[in-house]
Amino acid sequence: ELKVEQNPLFLSMQEGKNYTIYCNYSTTSDRLYWYRQDPGKSLESLFVLLSNGAVKQEGRLMASLDTKARLSTLHITAAVHDLSATYFCAVDRDKIIFGKGTRLHILP
Amino acid sequence: DAGVTQSPTHLIKTRGQQVTLRCSPKSGHDTVSWYQQALGQGPQFIFQYYEEEERQRGNFPDRFSGHQFPNYSSELNVNALLLGDSALYLCASSRTGAAEAFFGQGTRLTVV
Numbered sequence: 001e002l003k004v005e006q007n008p009l010f011l012s013m014q015e016g017k018n019y020t021i022y023c024n025y026s027t028t029s030d031r032l033y034w035y036r037q038d039p040g041k042s043l044e045s046l047f048v049l050l051s052n053g054a055v056k057q058e059g060r061l062m063a064s065l066d067t068k069a070r071l072s073t074l075h076i077t078a079a080v081h082d083l084s085a086t087y088f089c090a091v092d093r094d095k096i097i098f099g100k101g102t103r104l105h106i107l108p
Numbered sequence: 109d110a111g112v113t114q115s116p117t118h119l120i121k122t123r124g125q126q127v128t129l130r131c132s133p134k135s136g137h138d139t140v141s142w143y144q145q146a147l148g149q150g151p152q153f154i155f156q157y158y159e160e161e162e163r164q165r166g167n168f169p170d171r172f173s174g175h176q177f178p179n180y181s182s183e184l185n186v187n188a189l190l191l192g193d194s195a196l197y198l199c200a201s202s203r204t205g206a207a208e209a210f211f212g213q214g215t216r217l218t219v220v
Contacts, residue, residue, distance in 0.1 A: 031207055033208075033209075035211075040216075041213070041214075042198060042211045042212060042213045042214045043151070043198065043211040045208060045209075045210065045211075048207045048208050050207060088150055088151075090150075090151075094164055095141065095153045095156060095164045095166065096141065096143075096153060096200070096209060097153065098143075098150035098151045098152075099150055100149065100150045101149075101150050
């Protein structure tokens with residue numbers, strides 16, 4: 001059974017700091033996704049990673065994928081308050097399996 | 109393009125009742141998946157429909173059933189509602205072979 005584990009589950013950080021969220025998954029997969037969810041809202045697609053070594057960046061967020069290690073990272077550079085949200089990684093193996101999410105709170 | 113639309117946005121039902129949630133996929137998408145997201149948890153896969161048939165199913169009881177119509181829209185039905193069925197129900201659509209799935213805004217179901 002495919003399992004997706006994220007850590008940390010909760011993260012409180014100061015504005016301007018850098019941090020990384022980790023996502024491990026248990027079996028091979030075709031695709032890895034990162035989503036953002038604001039309270040009470042739906043999921044916003046951030047990144048789709050398709051191959052080993054893939055790196056994508058959008059603003060202060062950068063995601064990478066190491067399929068050999070079954071690991072993806074979401075790196076936050078110089079965090080700002082607007083990035084406060086819950087971030088999910090998800091792995092696609094015919095169906096999308098989500099991690100439990102990382103609740104990120106950025107302090108002004 | 110309206111994107112993925114779900115209706116209703118909010119719903120309150122009584123334990124034991126039945127509910128139907130609806131989803132219209134993004135234009136050009138032929139695959140619809142349903143997820144249940146309990147408060148503070150990640151979305152859990154319920155099932156996926158393609159060509160009007162259930163293609164994949166997660167670990168949900170038979171009380172959860174669905175349907176896909178020729179226009180690719182979909183319904184999720186839940187019978188004999190339990191308090192534990194209270195959650196945000198998300199619909200996602202995709203095009204076969206494409207990398208990305210798009211989520212609707214969800215239906216917040218409260219069972220009292």
